Amino acid sequence: MSPDPFGVRLRAAMDTHGPLCVGIDPHAALLRAWGLPVDLSGLERFAMTCVEAFAGRVAVVKPQSAFFEVFGSRGVAVLERVLGDLRDAGTLTILDAKRGDIGSTMEAYAQAFLSDEGPGRADALTVSPFLGYGSLRPALDVAAATGRGVFVLALTSNPEGPQVQHAEANGRSVAAAVVDGAAADNAQAAARGELGHVGLVVGATVGDAVARLGLGLAASAAPLLAPGLGAQGAGPGDLRAVFGDAVGNVLPNVSRSVLSAGPSVQALAAAAARDAESVRAAL
Numbered sequence: 223m224s225p226d227p228f229g230v231r232l233r234a235a236m237d238t239h240g241p242l243c244v245g246i247d248p249h250a251a252l253l254r255a256w257g258l259p260v261d262l263s264g265l266e267r268f269a270m271t272c273v274e275a276f277a278g279r280v281a282v283v284k285p286q287s288a289f290f291e292v293f294g295s296r297g298v299a300v301l302e303r304v305l306g307d308l309r310d311a312g313t314l315t316i317l318d319a320k321r322g323d324i325g326s327t328m329e330a331y332a333q334a335f336l337s338d339e340g341p342g343r344a345d346a347l348t349v350s351p352f353l354g355y356g357s358l359r360p361a362l363d364v365a366a367a368t369g370r371g372v373f374v375l376a377l378t379s380n381p382e383g384p385q386v387q388h389a390e391a392n393g394r395s396v397a398a399a400v401v402d403g404a405a406a407d408n409a410q411a412a413a414r415g416e417l418g419h420v421g422l423v424v425g426a427t428v429g430d431a432v433a434r435l436g437l438g439l440a441a442s443a444a445p446l447l448a449p450g451l452g453a454q455g456a457g458p459g460d461l462r463a464v465f466g467d468a469v470g471n472v473l474p475n476v477s478r479s480v481l482s483a484g485p486s487v488q489a490l491a492a493a494a495a496r497d498a499e500s501v502r503a504a505l
């Protein structure tokens with residue numbers, strides 16, 4: 223039996239747990255703050271504590287690949303265990319690895335992270351469109367076929383993003399062209415009134431850029447992963463102004479601000495529950 227499409231599974235998880243994605247970002251500073259060594263054993267303890275705290279309690283968990291890769295192949299093995307344990311618990315995952323390459327190489331990334339056999343498979347993968355939206359086609363197609371999703375960088379939360387993402391070609395900003403691509407791929411889901419399998423990353427820190435660039439976020443039916451809350455300065459109160467009529471499709475992400483509540487499992491779970499409630503109230 224084929225799985226429900228990613229957008230349907232994501233909407234159900236957001237309705238059940240509140241629209242919040244919690245990151246697993248094992249920064250060296252957080253390992254130290256938790257009293258853990260900055261080595262493979264510390265990484266493993268940190269990551270498994272997060273799994274215990276968040277599995278079954280939040281809509282989505284987003285491991286940040288970089289903090290596992292920094293420990294080499296054994297760090298990547300910990301990441302694969304995190305993804306497997308969350309999958310077994312029925313908690314959706316977004317692997318934040320921001321892959322992007324020419325189409326023939328993208329095919330291998332799609333098999334690694336979005337196929338049913340992929341060792342690093344997650345429910346969704348972050349991807350970079352700056353080799354051209356069309357270069358992502360293998361990932362978009364494998365995701366659609368396996369009931370998984372992708373989140374394409376559109377307006378990132380960092381201050382350097384506008385230099386590239388606001389730039390115009392043929393009277394359209396780069397970000398608007400990315401949104402147009404997602405809207406075309408999500409057209410069938412949009413017609414059914416569902417979220418599509420092609421999400422977008424739009425930072426909660428981008429101010430009035432969504433309105434100023436005329437991005438048709440609501441019409442794109444794209445789930446909108448919104449990093450930038452907490453450590454990067456945005457708050458739940460910013461979401462309505464940033465996202466306007468697309469606010470119902472927003473999945474805010476918090477990483478450091480929740481993780482700093484550790485190492486107690488109960489304190490981590492309580493911090494995530496508090497943030498889920500604040501964003502639910504704000505949206």
Ligand SMILES: O=c1ccn([C@@H]2O[C@H](COP(=O)(O)O)[C@@H](O)[C@H]2O)c(=O)[nH]1
Nearest residue numbers: 286378379380425449453454476477478
């Ligand atoms: O535009 C983007 C895209 C991705 N991220 C990632 O989200 C988290 C944010 O962590 P905080 O600790 O809540 O700041 C992190 O993994 C980033 O790599 C982003 O911040 N902005």
